[in-house]
Amino acid sequence: MGRIFGTDGVRGLANRDLTAELALDLAVAAAHVLGEVGVFADQRPTAVVARDPRASGEFLEAAVVAGLASAGVDVHRLGVVPTPGAAFLTAELKADLGVMISASHNAMPDNGIKFLSRGGLKLDDAIEEAIEDRLEEPWDRPVGGAVGRIGDSHVGVEVYVKHxxxxxxxxxxxxxxxxxxxxxxxxxxxxxxxxxxxxxxxxxxxxxxxxxxxxxxxxxxxxxxxxxxxxxxxxxxxxxxxxxxxxxxxxxxxxxxxxxxxxxxxxxxxxxxxxxxxxxxxxxxxxxxxxxxxxxxxxxxxxxxxxxxxxxxxxxxxxxxxxxxxxxxxxxxxxxxxxxxxxxxxxxxxxxxxxxxxxxxxxxSVVTRMPQVLVNVPDVDKSRADTDPVLLAAVKDAEAHLGVEGRVLLRQSGTEPLVRVMVEAATLERAAEVADQLAGVVRTSLAL
Structure with a gap:
């Protein structure tokens, strides 16, 4: 399995890329990994789970909650709360971990899962990689009174607004x-x-x-x-x-x-x-x-x-x-x-x-913005954006022509299958011209 965590959690087309099964497995793996790295105290761990209003968030929330509870984690469902609200309430309620189900600015068919550690902090790469490594592994399931309990928190929005x-x-x-x-x-x-x-x-x-x-x-x-x-x-x-x-x-x-x-x-x-x-x-x-x-x-x-x-x-x-x-x-x-x-x-x-x-x-008006053009180039092999010699040469040539009054930045999207080409120049026309030229090189050199 390739790396499924991007720059902002796990994200993809809901019920195709991000399924209920994957959501449940991620929740179980997160509970195991965070417990092993010392996040949980001796008592039963607790988690808060929030989502944005997308329809797919309803079944993904159910899967995440089921996974956590099956791993022995008590769960507080917050309902529809902003991501920063989930982070704040993870800390405020002294939860051991938080989960936000959202694809942020992506279109409605997408969804995502972000994990937060104690204090409402995003996980670092090493912990995310450990969670991926533990997906679908055999584990000793708690039974009886050791399973987690599930409840709804009705004061989350009010507490967050007050803050x-x-x-x-x-x-x-x-x-x-x-x-x-x-x-x-x-x-x-x-x-x-x-x-x-x-x-x-x-x-x-x-x-x-x-x-x-x-x-x-x-x-x-x-x-x-x-x-x-x-x-x-x-x-x-x-x-x-x-x-x-x-x-x-x-x-x-x-x-x-x-x-x-x-x-x-x-x-x-x-x-x-x-x-x-x-x-x-x-x-x-x-x-x-x-x-x-x-x-x-x-x-x-x-x-x-x-x-x-x-x-x-x-x-x-x-x-x-x-x-x-x-x-x-x-x-x-x-x-x-x-x-x-x-x-x-x-x-x-x-x-x-x-x-x-x-x-x-x-x-x-404190900032006088330089003309800037951003072109998104989809359906290319974004993994080669930093190494392709033809593309690197084109970028170097563009930077030389722009001089101190402009710059070029190419980057792989962390959440979508595309390469972003950003150009700043003394005029909008010049920025657009250079951006279009480089986007053409990206399409040709990084073609799938």
């Missing part, structure tokens, strides 16, 4: 905010947090039916949010993805504010509040050059990692840093969360607006 509200330093009275909840896991949490903080809240795509998650809405489809912000004359709009671990924004004129701009304005807010450890922000190699230059101009340091919020988290933990994130809208505030949290991010951006009296557009 989020408690982190925000100012009230949001007088602000009108539009929230696009992507018909996903934040459909309750997001609006409730902003209402409790005093904002006037307009919601769109906040009626999940199990099928409509991420469907032309949320952080990957901002058109409806842009129109709603202008229509309601709102001060800002925020869009979450299906599991609400990321957030993008729209200013009062309908212009998009991306993750780099959000991270930059929060870096300044953290610095002003004395929260920015070592005046350092952790970001990925996908961060726009404009972001890097803006923070340098403010005297701040940017530490760059591989793409993926898990790598940002690892660097933050190693260095003890308080703020990090990705251009896609994953923003991690270590003082308040163990993972990216879209609702938390949105609330703190709105709080920066309230505290400074500045518009979102003004705050976002």
């Amino acid at each position: 989020l509200v408690s982190t925000v330093p100012v009230r949001l009275d007088g602000l009108t905010i539009v929230l696009d909840c992507a018909n996903g896991a934040a459909y309750e949490v997001g609006p409730e947090v902003f209402r409790q903080l005093g904002a006037q809240v307009v919601t769109i795509h906040a009626e999940p039916d199990g099928i409509n998650i991420n469907a032309d809405c949320g952080s990957t489809h901002l058109g409806d949010l842009q129109r709603a912000v202008v229509e309601h004359r709102a001060d800002a709009g925020f869009a979450f993805d299906g599991d609400a671990d990321r957030c993008l924004a729209v200013d009062a004129t309908g212009q998009v504010v991306d993750g780099d701009q959000i991270l930059a304005m929060l870096a300044l807010a953290f610095r002003d509040a004395g929260r920015l450890v070592d005046d350092t922000v952790v970001a990925t190699v996908m961060s726009n050059l404009g972001f890097l230059r803006a923070l340098e101009a403010e005297g701040l340091t940017v530490m760059q990692t591989a793409v993926g919020d898990r790598y940002v988290l690892e660097a933050m933990r190693r260095g003890g840093f308080s703020l990090g994130g990705e251009q896609s809208g994953h923003v991690i505030m270590n003082d308040f969360a163990t993972t990216g949290d879209g609702v938390l991010t949105a609330a703190h951006v709105a709080a920066r607006m309230a505290a400074t009296g500045q518009t979102l557009a003004r705050l976002a």
